């Protein structure tokens with residue numbers, strides 16, 4: 452069903468026409484709305500709290516939070532003030548500002564696994580640096596990666612193999628998430644050459660139900676890394692600071708050697724971090740990683756303000772409370788309307804897929820019905836809540852979903 456004419460989209464359409472001439476494919480990557488059913492806006496004008504306005508003035512409650520970075524709500528005043536103050540003094544300077552040290556200290560104080568921190572810009576920078584540090588520290592080559600897991604858009608791990616050579620992946624070996632036997636088999640296959648296992652805190656692959664890590668699986672990853680003297684890399688880029696401020700596997704009692712962070716760390720400012728333990732400190736000091744903008748001081752100041760506010764405000768409990776209200780409300784509605792919707796993963800990072808909906812026909816219809824009622828959802832990527840999603844906004848979402856289910860049923 453094409454609902455593309457149900458919202459005003461003239462400005463969006465004009466921008467897309469211009470983009471088609473000067474941007475390959477009109478848009479690249481995960482934000483290309485050609486990946487979504489027709490009717491989604493590509494371009495946005497502004498955002499505030501849990502709300503988003505497109506270039507045609509349509510207003511949405513945003514359940515994507517920029518695919519994760521926005522955790523305190525768009526344009527959080529405390530974060531914006533900290534970033535603006537630093538930017539006025541200097542941002543991209545000839546060296547870092549004091550906020551770099553302050554942020555590293557804050558991360559080491561917050562994350563029990565971490566003795567040090569380094570910074571970059573994107574999650575892919577952080578995961579790639581973790582792998583480089585693990586190889587440097589162990590003097591080995593092989594990296595075990597869960598099949599289907601996303602660790603970034605660079606040749607060793609990109610989900611597309613277009614433009615990637617076999618050599619780029621020569622030392623990457625796959626296992627099945629939450630499957631201890633397959634992990635053990637993969638480790639045996641590379642015995643003597645295992646540098647690292649890289650794993651996300653839970654299975655949040657797109658286009659499928661999410662799966663929490665079983666405590667047995669998390670412990671097996673730790674045991675296998677210990678017995679092979681390899682690094683356990685926790686890729687907390689997507690889940691980081693939404694499940695547990697101390698690191699997403701801390702509640703399971705499993706500590707990584709290296710962790711990759713980005714997305715929510717600075718409430719939308721571009722920043723990534725690698726944190727690590729004493730064992731990998733020397734390797735981290737020996738590798739050569741850098742980028743022209745990696746020391747940008749405004750993003751560091753934004754991250755300090757973000758982490759302080761997350762710690763001071765009971766942020767995780769607040770996102771969980773809103774997430775539970777959303778999950779329970781939607782479950783009741785789906786049942787009442789007789790629609791087979793399955794909700795998986797942590798409530799603050801919900802995935803909603805219809806059972807047996809392999810081609811997302813029901814999912815696409817649902818998100819379009821919701822979109823035209825002022826709520827921005829995604830048909831097959833996990834969504835994200837922020838602390839700005841209060842009960843009133845969740846209830847607004849539930850009004851839209853109820854009407855959407857009704858239209859579908």
Ligand SMILES: Cc1ncc(COP(=O)(O)O)c(C=O)c1O
Nearest residue numbers: 573574575601602603686688689
């Ligand atoms: C688990 C995970 N790792 C790494 C990345 C890569 O981060 P970025 O897109 O900032 O390079 C992502 C991005 O979605 C991610 O979800």
